[in-house]
Amino acid sequence: MNPHEDPSDASAPAEGTGIGRPADVSVIIPTYNAEAWLDECLKSVYLQDFPGTLEVSIYNDGSTDDTANLIRQWKSKLEDRGIDMIVGGHTSPKPRGVGYAKNRAIQQSSGCYLCFLDSDDVMMPQRVRLQYEAAVPLPKSVFTSHGPTIIMPTWFCSREWFCYVGQFVEDGQGTPEDLLFFYEHLRKGGGVHRVDECLLQYRYHEHAATHAVSEDTIWKNRVKFLEERVLQHWPSFTIWNAGKQGRKLYRSLTPNNREKVMAFCDVDCKKICKGFYTHEESEKRPKPKIPILHFKEAKPPFIICVKLDLTGGGLEENLHSLNLKEGTDYYHFN
Structure with missing residues (x-):
């Protein structure tokens, strides 16, 4: 059999010299x-x-x-x-x-x-x-x-x-x-x-x-990798984004990792003024309420759930003002 032939379909052999030294x-x-x-x-x-x-x-x-x-x-x-x-x-x-x-x-x-x-x-x-x-x-x-x-x-x-x-x-x-x-x-x-x-x-x-490939499949794989690669090493953390993406990430985490979430943080006064995010789907009684803080009042490490190209450089300026180190103090999940 040709070494390049698909063994499951001998009717479609590979074509090529396959001879001489390997290509670069x-x-x-x-x-x-x-x-x-x-x-x-x-x-x-x-x-x-x-x-x-x-x-x-x-x-x-x-x-x-x-x-x-x-x-x-x-x-x-x-x-x-x-x-x-x-x-x-x-x-x-x-x-x-x-x-x-x-x-x-x-x-x-x-x-x-x-x-x-x-x-x-x-x-x-x-x-x-x-x-x-x-x-x-x-x-x-x-x-x-x-x-x-x-x-x-x-x-x-x-x-x-x-x-x-x-x-x-x-x-x-x-x-x-x-x-x-x-x-x-x-x-x-x-x-x-x-x-x-x-x-x-x-x-x-x-x-x-x-x-x-569905967005849901990609999301689940990304969350799984985040939990494996980052969150298992952090005893607690803050989710940077009290909006839709941040809340979705929180709900997607395993129960153990949800317990590690100290707070959400944001720059939007309307979200901050709400005071808490209530996890309505939780079976716990009372339902968990996660504080929503201004980013300057929140504690690292942070999981950043903000797309970089949507802030006009604002996110980068805010991170820089806190003197944070990527990979240690924060991780991008956007």
């Missing part, structure tokens, strides 16, 4: 019904200015549109450019999910470093070069470009580190496999570094796989 970087592309986007995606790989050896590893997760034909067309174009293209996939009627496709694309690739790219996104020409240069001296880190850290198509890491963290969860549609991998990366001591340039055009559209 493998661009990892899972794809499903991406004919509207794939041409520009692969063109952006073609235009990379990376001076090392580059390969594309693409896994077709049972597409029913013209994706397979586009892949064949681009294979010859890329290889004429000196970029090997390894193609795997299956023809089953049901896609097996992004996590599955990413894992298979990685397994069939050879690169010492992995550059993640979704088939509906576009890289800037300098992306691979700049992230590779940043990653070489820091092999236990994930590198992103300017923008939200958790958006996986901006990630770049060594193969060795990926293998240490472990493959993506393959639970199929609705699973935030990138978020779960990121948390495992942090658990195992991995670092996060950002190349402060815009290196990717992230396309947000109605057919994007991200829409299959």
Whole structure:
């Protein structure tokens, strides 16, 4: 059997040389019904200015549109450019999910470093070069470009580190496999570094796989990680935001962690004047009442439930006025 072949579907073997020394970087592309986007995606790989050896590893997760034909067309174009293209996939009627496709694309690739790219996104020409240069001296880190850290198509890491963290969860549609991998990366001591340039055009559209993951699923995983990573080490804390997000976080905590909440704090006089937040859903009698304080009267550590881009710098100024240290005195949950 071809070493890149999907053993569950021998009718769709991987294509590629697979011979010679490993590439410096493998661009990892899972794809499903991406004919509207794939041409520009692969063109952006073609235009990379990376001076090392580059390969594309693409896994077709049972597409029913013209994706397979586009892949064949681009294979010859890329290889004429000196970029090997390894193609795997299956023809089953049901896609097996992004996590599955990413894992298979990685397994069939050879690169010492992995550059993640979704088939509906576009890289800037300098992306691979700049992230590779940043990653070489820091092999236990994930590198992103300017923008939200958790958006996986901006990630770049060594193969060795990926293998240490472990493959993506393959639970199929609705699973935030990138978020779960990121948390495992942090658990195992991995670092996060950002190349402060815009290196990717992230396309947000109605057919994007991200829409299959519910906000409730993401929220529950984030809260679980917060409790595991931070709250288990704090005997007490204050939730910074007496509004909707702060109250939602309080209600989402385990009973043990709710007991640790000393107060809510805020800058909004209307919320502060209420005096207390009453947890109406509690089965305790009397129902718990949590004080609402002005942030200058509250005690750290704080869980910050305020989005940074909504305050015009006000939150940062308030934190700075208290001489707090991030990670010790406060943790962002926004």
